Amino acid sequence: MRGNIIKYPRDNIDTDVIIPGQYLKVHDYAELATHAMEGLDPDFHSKVKEGDFILSGKNFGCGSSREHAPIALSHCGVKAILALSFARIFYRNSVDGAFLLPIEIDQDAYDGISEGDEINIDVSKNEIKNITKNQTYKMKPFSEIIGKIIAAGGLFKYKPDQD
Amino acid sequence: MGKTLFEKIWESHIVVEKQNEPDLIYIDRHLVHEVTSPQAFDGLRMNDRKVRRPDLTIATMDHNVPTTDRSLPMLDQTSSIQIKTLENNCKDFGIKLFDINSPNQGIVHVIGPQLGITLPGSTIVCGDSHTSTHGAFGALALGIGTSEVEHVLASQTLWLEKPKTFEVRVEGKRKNTHAVTAKDIILSIIKNIGTAGGTGTVIEYRGEGISDLSMDQRMTICNMSIEGGARAGLIAPDEKTFDYLRNREYTPKNYESLVNSWRDDLKTDSDATFDKQFILDINDIAPQVSWGTNPGMTCDVDEPIPSPDEFSNGDPNQKKGAEKALEYMDLKPGTMIEDIKIDRVFIGSCTNARLEDLIEASKIIQGQKVDSNVSAMVVPGSQMVKKQAEEMGLDKIFIDANFEWREAGCSMCLGMNPDILSPGERCASTSNRNFEGRQGNGGRTHLVSPVMAAAAAINGHFVDVRKLDLN
Numbered sequence: 001m002r003g004n005i006i007k008y009p010r011d012n013i014d015t016d017v018i019i020p021g022q023y024l025k026v027h028d029y030a031e032l033a034t035h036a037m038e039g040l041d042p043d044f045h046s047k048v049k050e051g052d053f054i055l056s057g058k059n060f061g062c063g064s065s066r067e068h069a070p071i072a073l074s075h076c077g078v079k080a081i082l083a084l085s086f087a088r089i090f091y092r093n094s095v096d097g098a099f100l101l102p103i104e105i106d107q108d109a110y111d112g113i114s115e116g117d118e119i120n121i122d123v124s125k126n127e128i129k130n131i132t133k134n135q136t137y138k139m140k141p142f143s144e145i146i147g148k149i150i151a152a153g154g155l156f157k158y159k160p161d162q163d
Numbered sequence: 164m165g166k167t168l169f170e171k172i173w174e175s176h177i178v179v180e181k182q183n184e185p186d187l188i189y190i191d192r193h194l195v196h197e198v199t200s201p202q203a204f205d206g207l208r209m210n211d212r213k214v215r216r217p218d219l220t221i222a223t224m225d226h227n228v229p230t231t232d233r234s235l236p237m238l239d240q241t242s243s244i245q246i247k248t249l250e251n252n253c254k255d256f257g258i259k260l261f262d263i264n265s266p267n268q269g270i271v272h273v274i275g276p277q278l279g280i281t282l283p284g285s286t287i288v289c290g291d292s293h294t295s296t297h298g299a300f301g302a303l304a305l306g307i308g309t310s311e312v313e314h315v316l317a318s319q320t321l322w323l324e325k326p327k328t329f330e331v332r333v334e335g336k337r338k339n340t341h342a343v344t345a346k347d348i349i350l351s352i353i354k355n356i357g358t359a360g361g362t363g364t365v366i367e368y369r370g371e372g373i374s375d376l377s378m379d380q381r382m383t384i385c386n387m388s389i390e391g392g393a394r395a396g397l398i399a400p401d402e403k404t405f406d407y408l409r410n411r412e413y414t415p416k417n418y419e420s421l422v423n424s425w426r427d428d429l430k431t432d433s434d435a436t437f438d439k440q441f442i443l444d445i446n447d448i449a450p451q452v453s454w455g456t457n458p459g460m461t462c463d464v465d466e467p468i469p470s471p472d473e474f475s476n477g478d479p480n481q482k483k484g485a486e487k488a489l490e491y492m493d494l495k496p497g498t499m500i501e502d503i504k505i506d507r508v509f510i511g512s513c514t515n516a517r518l519e520d521l522i523e524a525s526k527i528i529q530g531q532k533v534d535s536n537v538s539a540m541v542v543p544g545s546q547m548v549k550k551q552a553e554e555m556g557l558d559k560i561f562i563d564a565n566f567e568w569r570e571a572g573c574s575m576c577l578g579m580n581p582d583i584l585s586p587g588e589r590c591a592s593t594s595n596r597n598f599e600g601r602q603g604n605g606g607r608t609h610l611v612s613p614v615m616a617a618a619a620a621i622n623g624h625f626v627d628v629r630k631l632d633l634n
Contacts, residue, residue: 009480009483010487012484014457016601017599021577021579022583025239025242040599059359059362064292065199065291067199067310087359087362088394089306089307089308093308096310144183145184149322154310156206161184
């Protein structure tokens with residue numbers, strides 16, 4: 001996966017700023033996407049392109065259980081969130097609906113990657129390559145369980161291994 | 164080695180268990196509301212699936228509903244459609260619905276316990292993060308997303324990673340139990356452990372400071388577990404729990420025999436260990452007021468707002484977060500909390516809209532008037548709470564003081580119904596989240612207890628309720 005970074009260098013980006021409550025009545029995903037990050041960054045839509053990644057700090061996606069949050073981001077073209085840590089419901093929602101990849105990173109990746117950097121994520125090697133800066137970082141591997149749900153393409157496609 | 168209460172409930176609900184796979188967990192109760200369910204029902208239809216156990220699935224409408232006169236048509240068309248959609252889905256799939264005109268309608272986390280649907284030792288899910296509320300009864304109650312809602316509708320089970328265990332011990336006794344409330348205890352806990360302190364864990368709240376609490380108060384504690392990042396919050400059931408659930412509308416017929424087994428089974432063994440521990444001493448805790456844009460940004464009512472440096476302890480992201488929060492909240496470090504003037508007061512939400520919350524707030528209001536610069540409202544958590552409060556005459560106390568007295572719903576907690584703040588308005592709110600824009604675009608939220616909110620309404624600014632006579 002290759003794309004450019006949109007960086008929000010702060011902790012606790014919550015689901016109310018990712019998709020404010022007033023839009024939870026919107027069922028059309030394309031329309032929902034037009035309001036993504038509206039509570040945080042009014043310029044998000046002029047920046048975001050298909051295939052982009054968001055980079056942020058700790059506890060990304062905290063708050064509400066609204067699956068509208070990863071849905072809105074994925075329908076803007078965002079393929080992965082790179083964060084120091086994630087709130088659990090957002091993390092599972094991202095994976096369950098196969099909307100985007102929640103990737104946990106270490107401090108060196110967080111510090112090293114800047115807004116606009118082009119990076120390549122190789123999940124099979126748990127590696128993030130910063131093409132712009134020619135640096136490489138480790139991503140925290142998915143737990144075996146989450147990896148299997150991702151590989152299956154979401155919760156409804158997941159079946160446990162047969163004996 | 165002994166087991167924790169969480170481990171006992173988890174193990175008794177495992178349907179499929181394999182090494183390095185998630186556990187398939189059986190779900191005893193599924194609560195459904197209008198906002199996170201439409202796509203799940205659409206998914207069932209698309210795949211020609213039925214609801215596996217409609218008898219274990221209960222729905223109500225709370226997030227979108229107007230809290231004004233319900234005989235009038237709804238003005239917001241998109242809300243109206245979402246409510247109609249839930250009605251149709253419940254009809255098509257045979258699910259019991261407490262609709263907008265039902266005497267049992269209310270916030271899903273208020274009605275579950277009130278109706279005796281929430282039971283100790285059970286697993287409960289709902290497409291809502293504050294499902295953790297039901298943990299006050301010793302139930303494992305998890306907030307889930309819409310894909311998981313669909314999975315539970317279809318199978319009555321969920322694939323879950325087993326969370327870690329976190330003991331939060333609350334020790335000591337509050338000196339003034341009317342002024343220092345359950346809300347102040349949970350805000351103090353979150354202030355200390357941080358908004359991600361409980362990530363990946365189920366918290367069990369234990370100790371004298373917890374067993375002293377009433378059921379309404381315990382629900383306030385468990386409700387905000389999610390604001391500390393936890394998957395769920397639990398309190399072991401005791402006689403208060405069993406008394407609360409006795410003779411409710413949906414209490415099981417064999418209740419007393421269930422109670423006997425719960426009494427023996429539903430507790431953490433004395434030799435059990437937790438993955439993590441935090442201890443809070445409440446002997447000297449003060450009423451809490453949030454000053455920032457997450458529930459961890461909270462201080463004592465008699466403290467000044469901290470500077471970003473003081474708050475962050477050298478963490479650059481925390482510092483940046485505090486700077487941004489102060490800018491959004493239009494506050495300066497060093498300002499005393501009691502000097503902050505407010506425009507609105509909201510007493511409501513799944514955190515603090517139960518009967519006891521309204522009784523406590525009414526003691527402050529009685530014979531007083533809301534400050535002329537403040538507009539204030541009370542939104543009971545359920546129609547049943549509203550009726551009980553009206554039978555006690557609480558509605559008159561609030562109305563005489565110039566509070567609005569509303570119909571039940573989530574109301575101004577989350578800015579998706581007509582009850583919202585205008586940009587720049589500052590609100591003393593008994594809800595659970597002070598995120599940017601949570602109560603309406605540009606709105607500024609201070610999280611407080613019902614008594615603190617009531618006192619702020621009368622005075623036009625925050626006051627330390629320990630100074631008031633509340634007995």
